[in-house]
Amino acid sequence: MSKYWKEFTIPYYDTDGEGYIRPENILAYMAETSNWHSDSLEVGFSELSKHGHAWMLLRWEAEIVKYPRAKDRVRVGTWTSSFDRFYATREFVLTNEEGILLAKATTKWFFLDIKRRRPKRIPEDLQRSYSFVEEFNFPDFTEMKDLDGDIAESGPFRARRSDIDNNNHVNNIRYIEWLQEGLGEEIYLSKRIQRLGIIYKKEVLLGDSFSTGFIMDEDRPGHINHVISVDGETNALGYTQWAEKGLLE
Secondary structure (H helix, E strand, O other), X not given: OOOEEEEEEOOHHHEOOOOEEOHHHHXXXXXXXXXXXXXXXXXXXXXXXXXXXXXXXXXXXXXXXXXXXXXXXXXXXXXXXXXXXXXXXXXXXXXXXOOXXXXXXXXXXXXXXXXXXXXXXXXXXXHHHHOOOOOOOOOOOOOOOOOOOOOEEEEEEEOOHHHEOOOOOEOHHHHHHHHOXXXXXXXXXXXXXXXXXXXXXXXXXXXXXXXXXXXXOOOOOOEEEEEEEEXXXXXXXXXXXXXXHHHXX
């Protein structure tokens, strides 16, 4: 099996006030599909954890072409596009029932020794299980640097038990939600996220008090740079690129 597909019907609770799916839920459907893909190959979370291993997500690069709505039926396709010692890249596409592209993403992961909390070389038999396909949505990730300037900050917030996933750390989708904290309501009235990226630099743990911050990029209209930090230390960096709603509906 090279590519894996899973179908979803979008529920109302995954949509915004206008009935369009929230961008973080597009990524959540993609992440869920990757889990089903691994389970179908018998190398999913339960199997890896028996041997003290897990996958940890390092970064996303994603673009949304068109936002589907509540009750729409969509399909998510995923495949592994490369392995490199400790690291793997996984691709995603979201389409409608007719196969028209709605969104795409590329992710980078590292293989983890859970006990030591350190990267571990990916076993060859695990690599063979995925039968990777060398097709890349984004051959290169967007470069992101620490924010420098007048950062608009929000918080502090606290990581709740409901934020924790089966790896016992904050689920990666929560960070996508947090990036948007503090943005003025005026941006949501006329725009939607068209493209985004995030780098996970250090885990936010249960009970951590974290802050979010952002800087508008004056050289690129609609582009916002983001940071999530705990006690002044950067835990994640990200960016969002916003476009007029009419272009994405």
